[in-house]
Amino acid sequence: MGLPARIAIPILAVFAVVFLGVLGWFLRIGFGTTGSAFGPSAQAEQGDARIQATPAPLATEPPGTFTVPQTGTGPVRGSTALPGAGVGGGTPAGPPGPVMQELTELRARLARNPKDLAALVQLGNMEFDAQKFDKAAGLYARALALDPGNPDVRIDYATALHQSGHDLDALKQLDTVLKERPNFAAALFNRGVVLQAIGRRTDAIADFRHYLRIVGPDDRRAADARAALQQLGG
Numbered sequence: 001m002g003l004p005a006r007i008a009i010p011i012l013a014v015f016a017v018v019f020l021g022v023l024g025w026f027l028r029i030g031f032g033t034t035g036s037a038f039g040p041s042a043q044a045e046q047g048d049a050r051i052q053a054t055p056a057p058l059a060t061e062p063p064g065t066f067t068v069p070q071t072g073t074g075p076v077r078g079s080t081a082l083p084g085a086g087v088g089g090g091t092p093a094g095p096p097g098p099v100m101q102e103l104t105e106l107r108a109r110l111a112r113n114p115k116d117l118a119a120l121v122q123l124g125n126m127e128f129d130a131q132k133f134d135k136a137a138g139l140y141a142r143a144l145a146l147d148p149g150n151p152d153v154r155i156d157y158a159t160a161l162h163q164s165g166h167d168l169d170a171l172k173q174l175d176t177v178l179k180e181r182p183n184f185a186a187a188l189f190n191r192g193v194v195l196q197a198i199g200r201r202t203d204a205i206a207d208f209r210h211y212l213r214i215v216g217p218d219d220r221r222a223a224d225a226r227a228a229l230q231q232l233g234g
Helices: 005-030 042-053 096-112 117-129 133-146 151-163 167-180 185-197 201-215 222-232
Strands: none
Touching: 096 117, 117 133, 117 151, 133 151, 151 167, 151 185, 167 185, 185 201, 185 222, 201 222
């Protein structure tokens, strides 16, 4: 004995709705479709994770640049500048073995006595000659803290700052020397180089002219100063 039609039809309709719902659920899983009830599929989550894990590009600034007289070899080192100046950025003072031995000895001296002024300056010179200008500047700064009135060390410090692109800091150091010693030739030449590098043409011309008046035409740097003046139109 079957159910009356008025009861059987609603029951069949309910079963049909349930069946279609289950079928749709399986189809949803099979094709990886996302829905608000189930959240994003595994593929979508992986893609989002890759995007979030990608770091933003870092903002970097270009290293400092500067210009030196094209016919010269750059600023004069202070401690040996005049006469017979040695120029920074050259080759080490000897074969690798002796150089390494000297470096080791100097570092050992500073480990025993961080205020060993001679060791600080000598190690700074060696780092400068190896073109490690930041390290050289740090050592010269430590030496100046012990002997702030030493113009040669301050010129070396300024030269290292210039070579590492810190021209305004180098200019301050050279101004300090020339304030006490207006005719200090090495400081005048170096300040001319720095002023030329930062575009202060008139001031650079004045320093190179002053330098030439002091040292005379036969000085070993006179040709460099004259070449700089020619470039500057002075």
